[in-house]
Amino acid sequence: MSFLEIKDLKVHYPIRGGFFHTIQDYTYAVDGVDLSIDEGKTYGLIGESGSGKTTIGKTIVGLEKPTSGKILYNGQTVNSKRARKKLGYNKEVQMIFQDVFSSLDPRKKVIDIIAEPLRNYENLTKEEERKKVLELLNIVGMPGDSLYKYPHEFSGGQRQRIGIARAIALNPKLIVADEPVSALDLSVQAQVLNYLKKIQKEFNLSYLFISHDLGVVKHMCDYIYIMHRGRFVEAGTREDIYNNPIHIYTRRLIAAIPEIDVKNKEKYYMIRKKVEEEYNNYSSLFYDEDGKVFDLIQISDTHYVAIKDKEALKNVENNIA
């Protein structure tokens, strides 16, 4: 049951230049994507830097205006600020930011940070509010004495957990997690990922999990979208993507994962070289002359890939997979 649907979303940023900052051209940050989100599921969004992942996330929570396309929440458009307000949309969709540190107001204490959404939507007394904040801290495994500390007194992982506590304060249905762990060390990353999973189970949350680390995405997500140049190049379940990647870009991504397997070092090296070659050889099947990604074609119940046509698909299946 999708409660959130995104239809043909496009976000184009003007490139301004010159003295007057007039619009010279557009960055096609997001250029026509469809996405639907069910309750309690995690959706992965992977792609290279600058492919438009954050932009999608921001548009969903309402920080960016779509250039065209629709965002439907329970069937109703929430493109405008007013509509979002009316539907209580902002309560339901929250975000965890890529740059943890900058997403916490350095001048506010933890209690004020976590209580901010509560103050906006719920009329709690000071006492109730503090209790609630403590509960939230508890959920993300932070000690109670964090309450009156400032963000800079915490480690990266702890900060990220504060961000999570804030995001879940209003019991949202969806959290857009924009690279929540890519700035963190391994051990801390594990911590945060564990909490995200735990909370999901408890609150039946959905995540839109943005990352470029395929290992992490694999660990977290049920359904994965691969993004390139503002469009989806492949979408499917975890198994679809990892076991049967079709699109050359996906394949390249997977090949680039540094595996912890010292003995087969050479083998991986060869694979990378091979995929690289493939990428160069077959790109015309996956990108048109302008380098634009083709539309998605369904190849199984859950698996979609952006390819020129069915014929090309066969060609690819025979030659590569």
Added chain:
Amino acid sequence: MWKTILRRVLLMIPQLFILSIIVFALGKAMPGDPFTGLITPDMDPAVIERLREEAGLNDPIPVQYKNWIVRILRDGDFGRSYTYKMPVTKLIGKRAANTLWLSLLTVILTYLIAIPLGIYAGRYNGSKFDKAVMVYNFISYAIPRFILGLLLLLFFGYRLKWVPTTGSVDLGLEPGTLDYFLSRLHHMILPAITSAILGTIGIVQYLRNEIIDAKTQDYVKTARSKGVPTNKVYTHHIFRNSLLPIAAFFGFTITGLLGGSVFIETIFTYPGMGELFVSAISSRDYSVINSLVLLFGFLTLLGSLLSDIIMTIVDPRIRIE
């Protein structure tokens, strides 16, 4: 780039236009008129009345404004100075040349003083030299311009007789000859030094901070890691980057000097624009006031344009297309 410069220049027109209205209205709001100063017992009041009539001062103010602006636009005629009995353009032209020369020399001296001071203070920050520079900075900040000017004039002009005490050039020299040029320089040097000493304050401070800042930049580390000799690291990597904001302020520095010229010119009896401005105000020499204000406004606009252009030239990150 030329196109944008042209556009910027065009944008000046409405700004100057509004400025012209404001300054005209203000001029008229000042009590008295250019002929108030003629009042003596010998003077026939009818003559003053006649002069007022001839000058159009008895017309309604909007009509006066219209006449003035039309004459400027149609004939390029900025009117005549009542006091100096000559076309304003000619009068201001001479004075402006004086002020601009003085400003130019001041700028050169300012940079000659400020840059080494700022650089050494920044490079060896915390050293005795740095502290001395800071003290110098404060003292020159607190000393009003005219006190410094008078002190220098009394000492170098009258006591030591190293420099002339009045005027801009010696008598009987042909413009264009070397002697003429040297004489001008001789007359300008003390006022320019005075101005420069005061002008260095901001620059020294700024440069020092910039250099301290630049020292910790990653690219400086890169340069060091390349084995670039320390002095070269400073000259090639730190200075240039630190000078950037100062270069950007160059345009403003010039206009700032024009604005501050009145004190220096008054003390050194140096006939320039600033001094002309103040005396024009006290004699209500409208056409001079108006034209000077427009000129100042224009130069300020030009200064900021110049700053922008310099900025784009020295900083490749900013592009004008």
Added chain:
Amino acid sequence: MSNLEINKNYVTPNIDEETLKALSREQSFWNVLKREFKVDKLATACLIILIIIFAVLFIGSALLDQEEVMKIDLKYKYEPPGDKFILGADLGGRSIAGQLLIGGRNSVLIGFAVTILTSFIGIVVGLITGYYGGKVDNIIMRICDFISILPVTLLIITFVVVIPDYTMWHFIFIMSIFYWVGMTRLVRSKALSESRRDYVNASKIMGTSDIKIMFGSILPNISSIIIVDLILEFAGNIGIETGLSFLGFGLPPSTPSLGTLVSYARTPGAMSSKLWLWLPASLLILVMMLCINYVGQAVKRASDAKQRLG
């Protein structure tokens, strides 16, 4: 999912309110500032000197009767410092010391008022343009540009001439009209970058109103820079009318000020042989500026974690 359920799973941990408060105080700006002053003896000394100066100026001038001080007594024209007048007397036989107190107070008041007024306008306008950006920013910045091409001297002189009952407050007001632009520019540039930070985005997502974000989140975050600038501007504004006094368009003479006193230096001969006329005021300005500046530096360090000494 209700709140009740959360309660079941997670028991509120017991914590001591007082320790928490203590913890929170530890890192507050004031504490950091205190520590900064503790380390920086020079700044502390400056602060003390400043406090003393201000106290003397304000208490002293309150005790003095301005009319009495400004009373002409030709017997004491240019009386050098001595028994009758500690710091000597001016052309009208008026005590320089008295004028220094009153003038110092006036100048400090002017500096303070101008700083406050310009900053107030500057902060509000700067925050709005920086936060909203786009068209709002464009329009306001054009207005700022325009104000900066106005010939301030002329306009001030004109106002001085045009306003009939010209007092210190007019002066403050006029100055403020022109000088808010600088602060606006500063606040705008900071607000511009600050409002792109994710914590602002976070607040937006959580439905916090724009006004609250501007004044509750962005302002506190840029406050340290503003405070530093305020302090330095204050130092600059103390001597703000010296130049105008020099040209004869400063404050009305019934309002003594440091500017007027410093301008006495122009009296022929005062420069070398009647030092008492202008030197005390000049020194007062210098000392105040120096002190304010060092205090400002300490504040600056406190506000920038990278530069902290303590």
Added chain:
Amino acid sequence: EEATAPKGNEEEKQEQKQSYGKVGNIELPYPTVVKKDGETVGGTLNVALIASSPFEGIFNTFLYENSDDSSLMQPMLCGFFKSGPNLEMKDSNCSINFDKDRKTVTLKINPNLSWSDGVPVTADDLIFVYECIGHKDYTGVRYDRNYMNVVGMEEYHAGKADTISGIKKIDDKTLEVTFKEFYPGILWGAGIPYNPEPKHYLKDIPLKEMVSHERVRLKPLSCGPFMVSNIVAGESVEYVPNPHWCGEKPQVDKIVIKRTNPDTIAEALASGVFDVVDGISISSYDRYKDLKNITLLSNVSRTYWYIGFKLGKWDAEKGQVAPNPNAKLADVKLRQAIAYAMNNKEVAERFYHNLRIPANALIDPMHTTFWNEKQEGYDYNPEKAKQILDEAGYVDVDGDGFREDPKGNKLKINFLSMAGGEIAEPLAQFYIQCWRDVGLDVVLQNGRLVEANAFYDMIAQDNPEIDLYMAGWSTGSNPDPQGLYGRYAQFNYTRFASEENDRLLAAIASEKAFGEDGYLDEEYLIKAYHDWQAYVRDQVVVAPTFYTISLSAINNRVNYWDLNVVSDWWWEKVGLLSDTPEIAK
């Protein structure tokens, strides 16, 4: 040579008296003349022009307006006329004859006088001046009622005539001018050009462009001892002897006049930068008065200062003043009290080093004969002021320390004073204190001094707030007060008028001023002037405060300098006794 005009016995006496340092009963602090024997060495005479802004540099006697330019032209002028003891016109390089009955003036130019290009000065050069002033394109200030008084001038101005009918060239060197009315002002040169201008040199320049033409600005001709050799516009002028000068050969090789700033003049004198500083400002007096390398000269000037009372308004329709009998200060007793309350003596002594002299009348002491030195002024007498006020019913009824008017209404008097110089402000405060001491509630209008233009604007517009104001007049060579106190005078800023005043002023301007010889009847005029002085003293139309003594500083190497009005001195007589200026130790 016979260039200088003959002088009467009387004048010689006058000169002697002045050189001893006394004008009327005013003791001059310094001599008026310095004259030293000794060989002169040529050299360059450095003269200061004290001016706060660059000079305009219009070297033309009918176009210039500014006194700086007038100073700059001095070495180039030939002393076309000389001044009598009352500054009236006397023969010099041009002799002048008044014919009261024919209403003509005959001017006869010294036949040896010629321009610096060798062309002789002729009557045409004077006609040229008339024609320029009367020309319809003339935008200067000299086309006034005095010139319109020349027969045919207005027709010429209107373009109805090609020549001015009242001007007749008798021969190359002689000119006769006929006036419509022949009033005493003509004795002081009303409607007579003080100097010729070289017609041959300027006639081809359209009048409109003349003022900015280089022949006026940069390369003027001279008929005096010196001529301009170099000019740096607005800054300095260099003069060399005029080879065609008809008088004595100048003693210096060069004169340089340089504009300088008043602030540093004492240092300039001490360091010998200037040999001559005329009209040196009083504010540096302390600094230069004891310099050993200079000599100070002094003389009275044509200035007097006063406290004015606003007594009415200007009625523009009728073109006359309209006194207001209900003006706050309409009561003459009140005005007397105000006058008595002012301690001018102390001001003169303390503020002005006695270089200002408490004034007793409205004629300046330079017009020595007309000025009634014996007239009693309102000397400082606060007791008398109080007594007068008490008698007139101005008493403090509500106990606030200030007097109310006879009806018991509050009496708050606004005092308007002009800004300028560092003395202005304490001076105004001092007067206010004086008045407050006798119980009059005087306050500074607007709480501050008013900038000069605004001041005159407010005074001229009869700003209703003004009750009292402080101002000064620098009178013209003609002492006739008509233009300042007459009923039809716009400059009568107090707006005082009375029939008696009209009558007394008319007496001064009456034809009776011409004596038997067609020249001025001194006895008659003295009486007329004294009568008027007494009347305005009694009425306290204004309360005169000071006369001014002007000072000049001369370096000890200068051999001859003379501040007397009636004197033989001219620029060619100035010499230098050494090559280098004397410098203060």
Added chain:
Amino acid sequence: MEAEKILEVKDLHVAFRFQDKYYDAVDGVDFTLKRNEIFAIVGESGCGKSTIVNSIVGLHDKNFTRVSGEIIYDNANIANYSEEEFNKIRGRHIGFIFQDPLASLNPLHKIGKQIEEPLIYHTDLDKNQREERVLELLNQVGINNPKRVVNQFPHELSGGMRQRVLIAIALSCKPNIIIADEPTTALDVTIQAQILDLLTDLQKEIDAGIILITHDLGVVAQMADRVAVMYAGQFVEVANAEELFDNPLHPYTRSLLQSIPQSDSLGKDLHVIRGMVPSLRNLPRKGCRFAPRIQWIPESEHEENPELREVSKGHFVRCTCWKNFHFEDEGGN
């Protein structure tokens, strides 16, 4: 055949000054680097990795840093060389690649000039030769149109290109040692793979030893010959890459490996190391530094003054706690 040792670090201590006290950020590090070897240092952020390499090329601010111990390069101890002495080594014998390619390039200089700079100071090449060499280098690092790139400014290049430029700079004088401080952290995976492969290729060409710093164990596995695991200013385990990943001994190494999301961890919680990395000023100076984070291991299991000991050939471990280490949820034995 034993490869030639090109760098030897012995008992290196690097201390930073806070107020008036110095705190060791690197606390007794020893290692050697051999020709043609890739030596990786892994560890959490802040454990002192960069501090080590910065002291090898003398990039620390001498006013705030104290370096002691020996860094032997070319038979000389360079640890306390002056800036001038370092300048002879840096760029010529040791190349350095930084983490943030944008910040590490001077924004005002053209790419060509920046690559050329070390050649000016370290070689006798004339201008033309230098230009040729620059183009050659750009070719080597896989930039397609070097002629154009030399005239571009850093901001005009993509992140991957910039990193290549940095590599070109580091390689310009064919150094013996290349230090790569997290060269790919700022890049995404595909670019990362390209850059790392490039680095390996080039290394082989010039026979250099590489010190590679990273916190990505995957990168280590794919690149390194030998690995040092660092914790709180000390090496806790040093071994050949294969050995380390096959047979990790130190509790910290094992915990790290455990916390990587892997196929078999699907559906399970990831392993988390309890507690936090102590900050520099609160570092325990005595005892096993990792002990606070594995509190279920009794204190007696740790050494009092833990040292790095060779447990098998080429495999060093600090402290004895590894012998009895088990994960918390595994239960003791």
